[in-house]
Amino acid sequence: MFGRARSFYSESDGVTRVIAFAAFVILLIIALPGLAPRVPGFTNGSTCTSLISPSGNGSNQSLLAAAADPNSLRLELVPEKDTFGLNESIMLNVRFVNDSAAPMTLAIVPEEAVFRYTGREQGLSFYIADAAGNTRGEPANIKQAAPIRQQFPSNILHVLSPRQRCVVPVSITPYRWQAAGLTTGQYQIIAVYINTSRGALSAVGLRTPTPVFRDQGVWVTAAEGVRSNTVMINMGAAR
Numbered sequence: 066m067f068g069r070a071r072s073f074y075s076e077s078d079g080v081t082r083v084i085a086f087a088a089f090v091i092l093l094i095i096a097l098p099g100l101a102p103r104v105p106g107f108t109n110g111s112t113c114t115s116l117i118s119p120s121g122n123g124s125n126q127s128l129l130a131a132a133a134d135p136n137s138l139r140l141e142l143v144p145e146k147d148t149f150g151l152n153e154s155i156m157l158n159v160r161f162v163n164d165s166a167a168p169m170t171l172a173i174v175p176e177e178a179v180f181r182y183t184g185r186e187q188g189l190s191f192y193i194a195d196a197a198g199n200t201r202g203e204p205a206n207i208k209q210a211a212p213i214r215q216q217f218p219s220n221i222l223h224v225l226s227p228r229q230r231c232v233v234p235v236s237i238t239p240y241r242w243q244a245a246g247l248t249t250g251q252y253q254i255i256a257v258y259i260n261t262s263r264g265a266l267s268a269v270g271l272r273t274p275t276p277v278f279r280d281q282g283v284w285v286t287a288a289e290g291v292r293s294n295t296v297m298i299n300m301g302a303a304r
Contacts (some may be wrong), residue, residue, distance in 0.1 A: 113161055113173045113231035116223040123266045125278025129167035130282060137165035139286065140293035142256040150297040151249065155237040159189060159256045159293065162230045167224045169284045172260050176212035178235050179203065180245050182257055184289060186210045189233065192255040192292075193245060201252070203245040215263045217283055244299075250303035258288035
């Protein structure tokens, strides 16, 4: 089959070759979003903080994003392994998946992730429960809550393109997970992302064009946030 295609391409005139190549590129662009998650090395996608940072102003935004379904953002939680030693950091990968046809501007600061869930904290948090269903979590004096921002600096905003995914690696040190009440045993963990502000624009100065949009266009979740799948990890000996 490939030999026939190669012969056809070699014997065709220049215009036919250009059309055939353009058709191949178009098919590749259409198929890539569905194929990429199945190809090793593309599963996680780029690191979210390496994605482009938008200007965060009221003029350069996507009209599609303003009308997109708020349920288009998904989270996938993948631990580095299922058993961690009692002197190891818990390594978690949180995948952000954009299922929409619109770009998403996400506010992401991995260092502000908290190893607890209250339902009130912005950014990344983690619901933790032991085998008996008792919830666990580090206290605020161990890890402070992320600030509630009314306006976002551009360096913490990152654009997740349509049908794209990215990953936020999170490391929880032994000091933090011990403070959260984890000991030897099995725990279930769910990642939660919450953002309730689209971001306020700076005041418009004199002789400055009126912004097209009324805010920074940061992706807003429901009040309870976006939840990932549930994963089970073992602390200490494997079970």
